[in-house]
Amino acid sequence: MGNRTTMSVTDSSGTEQHVYSYDDIYQVTAVDYPAGYNPALATDTTFNYDDAGNRTSVIDSGGTSTYVTNALNQYTSVAGVSYTYDTRGNMTYDGANMYAYDPENRLTTVRKVPEPLAAACDIALAFTTSGAANWFSQTAESYYDNDAVQSGDIGDDQETVLETT
Known part of the structure; x- marks a missing residue:
């Protein structure tokens, strides 16, 4: 479907490979960063969705960010922000x-x-x-x-x- 599966990032320390995973409907479900690439980034980031395809959470080294939607599938809260x-x-x-x-x-x-x-x-x-x-x-x-x-x-x-x- 044309989704990015890998991305090479080059900086002063060399080239690193980011790996992307998707579900059956092409929503990104995970991004794997190389160990030690950037302390601000998680080694793994996981994305979760409900049956309607709305993101429900993102889990990374900073913890879990929760997404809340209304009946119209609009996000009403993301990580505690309304x-x-x-x-x-x-x-x-x-x-x-x-x-x-x-x-x-x-x-x-x-x-x-x-x-x-x-x-x-x-x-x-x-x-x-x-x-x-x-x-x-x-x-x-x-x-x-x-x-x-x-x-x-x-x-x-x-x-x-x-x-x-």
């Missing part, structure tokens, strides 16, 4: 970035969530569209700020970063 989607199925938040779309579901904006905000708050975002003239807004239904539940605007196209009510 993902959100609008009612049209567009990803609106990935733990680090907020995404905006026009009425035709075309990506128009990617905005990085400021680090202090991302680190200090656990945010549940709701994104809405209301026609061509005002097609995007984003509101926090709730977020946690120093153990106090708050609500209000997280940001909009006017550069509001955090405004509580």
Whole structure:
């Protein structure tokens, strides 16, 4: 099917061979790195999938990263990071970035969530569209700020970063 089975990587210490394994439907199930190649990489990385083909976990030297999907096969959590989607199925938040779309579901904006905000708050975002003239807004239904539940605007196209009510 054309999947990569090996890859040669050459650096100052020489050439190493990475080996890839696949299941019957061509999903990568394992990557074997040579011992001592890079301490940050596992000697083996294993990928697991559910019956629908959604990744459920990745196991490597750093431990297990769990993937959670919803009924629409969208990832809602990856390694503890929450993902959100609008009612049209567009990803609106990935733990680090907020995404905006026009009425035709075309990506128009990617905005990085400021680090202090991302680190200090656990945010549940709701994104809405209301026609061509005002097609995007984003509101926090709730977020946690120093153990106090708050609500209000997280940001909009006017550069509001955090405004509580």
